[in-house]
Amino acid sequence: MHPSSKVIRTRVPRTDEMEHSTPMFLTSSFCFDNAEDMRAAFADETDDNIYSRFSNPNVQEFTDRMCALEGAEAGFATASGMSAIFGSFMALLKQGDHLLACSSIFGSTHTVISKFLPKYGIEYTYVEVDKPETWEAAIRPNTKMLYLETPTNPGLDIVDLELTGKLCKKHNIILNVDNCFATPVAQTPISFGADIVVHSATKWIDGQGRVLGGVVVGRKDLVKEIYTFCRSTGPTLSAFNAWVLSKSLETLDVRMERHSGNALFLARELEQHPALSWVKYPFLPSHPQYAIATKQMSNGGGIVCFELKGGLEAGRAFLDKLKMLSLTANLGDSRSIASHPASTTHAKLTEAERLATGITPGLIRISVGLEKKEDILEDILQALG
Ligand SMILES: *Cc1c(COP(=O)(O)O)cnc(C)c1O
Numbered sequence: 007m008h009p010s011s012k013v014i015r016t017r018v019p020r021t022d023e024m025e026h027s028t029p030m031f032l033t034s035s036f037c038f039d040n041a042e043d044m045r046a047a048f049a050d051e052t053d054d055n056i057y058s059r060f061s062n063p064n065v066q067e068f069t070d071r072m073c074a075l076e077g078a079e080a081g082f083a084t085a086s087g088m089s090a091i092f093g094s095f096m097a098l099l100k101q102g103d104h105l106l107a108c109s110s111i112f113g114s115t116h117t118v119i120s121k122f123l124p125k126y127g128i129e130y131t132y133v134e135v136d137k138p139e140t141w142e143a144a145i146r147p148n149t150k151m152l153y154l155e156t157p158t159n160p161g162l163d164i165v166d167l168e169l170t171g172k173l174c175k176k177h178n179i180i181l182n183v184d185n186c187f188a189t190p191v192a193q194t195p196i197s198f199g200a201d202i203v204v205h206s207a208t209k210w211i212d213g214q215g216r217v218l219g220g221v222v223v224g225r226k227d228l229v230k231e232i233y234t235f236c237r238s239t240g241p242t243l244s245a246f247n248a249w250v251l252s253k254s255l256e257t258l259d260v261r262m263e264r265h266s267g268n269a270l271f272l273a274r275e276l277e278q279h280p281a282l283s284w285v286k287y288p289f290l291p292s293h294p295q296y297a298i299a300t301k302q303m304s305n306g307g308g309i310v311c312f313e314l315k316g317g318l319e320a321g322r323a324f325l326d327k328l329k330m331l332s333l334t335a336n337l338g339d340s341r342s343i344a345s346h347p348a349s350t351t352h353a354k355l356t357e358a359e360r361l362a363t364g365i366t367p368g369l370i371r372i373s374v375g376l377e378k379k380e381d382i383l384e385d386i387l388q389a390l391g
Contacts, residue, residue: 010191010259012074018063030249031063060237064248068207069221071255075190076203078223082233083248087186087206088114089241090220094182094202095119095151097235098228101127103150108165110135110158110364112184112206113351119153135163136294138170145177155184156193157299159337160347160371161364162286162311164295167302171199180228186210186338191259192266193303201225202232207251209338210308213261214254217247261340261376265308268382269374273310275383281320281390283368285312308338314368314390321346321368327389330381331372342375342382 007015017028036055038044047054055061069081084090095118099105107119109132119130129148133141135158152174156165167183174181182202183195189210195203205211207219220243222232236242243251266289273287285292288299289306299306314320324346325333331344335351345351352365360366374382 009075009077013071013258014256016067016071016074018067018070028064028067028249028252031245033062033245034058058245059240059242062242062245062248064245064252065243068219068243068248068252068255069223071252072190072205072221073223075194075255075258076185076223077194077196078203078229079226080229080233081221081223082229082236083207083243083251084220084222084236085241085243085247086218087112087184087204087208087220088118089236090204090206090222091115091184092118093232093236093239093241094204094222095123095128095153096126096239097232098180098182098202099123099128099150102148103128104146104148105130106141106144106149106152106179107132108135108154108158109133109362110161110163111153111155112159112186115153115184135161135165138166141170142173142177145173145179149177149179151180151182153182153184155187156302157187157288157307157309158364159187160309160311160345160369162187162288162293162309163364164288164293164299164302166295166298167193167195167198167200171195174201175199187307187309188303189258189262189307191262192305192307196224198302202228208336210262210265211258211338212251212254213258213338213340215334215336215339215341217250219243219247219251262305262308264376265374266305268376268379269308269310269372270306271379272372272374272383272386273306276310276312276386279312279387279390281315283313283315285310287311308374310372310374312370312372313366314370317367318348321370322349324370324389328385329388330377330385331389337371337373339373340376342377342385343373344386345371345373347371 183200202224
């Protein structure tokens with residue numbers, strides 16, 4: 007079966023009620039018929055659920071579905087994308103190890119790497135996303151992991167996964183990829199050599215702005231370490247959120263088809279607009295890494311970025327003129343969202359620091375929703391006009 011069919015048909019066993027749709031298992035713990043069954047479960051001799059911090063049928067179903075989509079051996083679901091990322095670092099890195107990370111990464115991931123990992127004696131080096139030829143020289147004898155996002159947030163830069171996978175194999179380094187922006191229906195990093203894939207399920211996977219969640223999938227031996235760390239420290243996904251996210255996966259493929267179709271339409275329509283100095287979208291031929299994007303992704307995703315010629319003030323004015331698009335911090339929602347990083351998420355940085363992370367003064371990021379494409383375009387055009 008194609009992964010997009012398999013995900014719909016993967017489910018936990020039916021209860022005695024023979025329900026068609028998976029019910030919610032809102033229970034903190036699970037019962038045993040006798041002392042022997044309970045002993046065997048605690049001894050890991052069976053897969054029986056014991057306690058919902060360790061496992062729960064809804065969480066299991068969501069994880070199994072993510073493994074089906076990503077082509078992964080094993081997985082573990084967490085309360086948020088950040089707990090998935092943090093768990094993957096804490097379980098797989100130790101004092102004295104070195105982490106190589108791409109500098110264009112999600113803000114909180116940046117904070118975890120540069121503020122918290124050093125407290126545990128884990129060293130790090132940032133490499134630049136657009137200079138992959140410099141990465142090999144940054145590898146040290148104690149380099150244990152390479153961490154990256156592709157496409158990046160908010161710059162939409164693309165990392166060549168095949169090249170990176172080969173580099174990591176050559177140096178025996180764990181390749182850990184945040185696949186949040188692409189989603190597994192557009193890109194499967196494991197097929198290019200990634201060992202671990204992390205997700206914020208809060209974004210496109212939920213797709214309707216309702217719940218937070220995260221997931222780690224990948225090599226069985228590595229996921230087992232992450233599972234042990236998370237089972238003991240507690241950032242487990244709730245059964246309710248897992249039920250929501252698992253249902254969402256049934257429509258991920260069809261939703262991303264519409265999101266990415268709308269996004270490509272907008273990018274093409276806006277590319278020549280006189281108020282913009284550039285428009286960036288992975289599947290626009292003008293994108294610097296268009297060839298790599300179209301090689302490793304089956305669609306360009308749902309995010310479009312553009313630069314307003316008027317800079318910072320034009321960015322604020324643009325947000326104020328929008329009538330339909332939402333002004334909110336999330337992305338990957340059925341409703342289109344506009345954000346202006348320079349005056350919001352990245353306002354505390356100096357202009358030089360912002361430029362170093364690709365945040366230009368007039369940068370607008372559009373998370374393209376499921377509304378009719380003409381309506382989204384019309385709102386953007388009137389706000390630019
Ligand atoms: C939002 C996001 C995260 C963090 O996910 P949460 O669910 O908010 O914890 C990590 N990576 C990327 C690329 C994101 O967009």
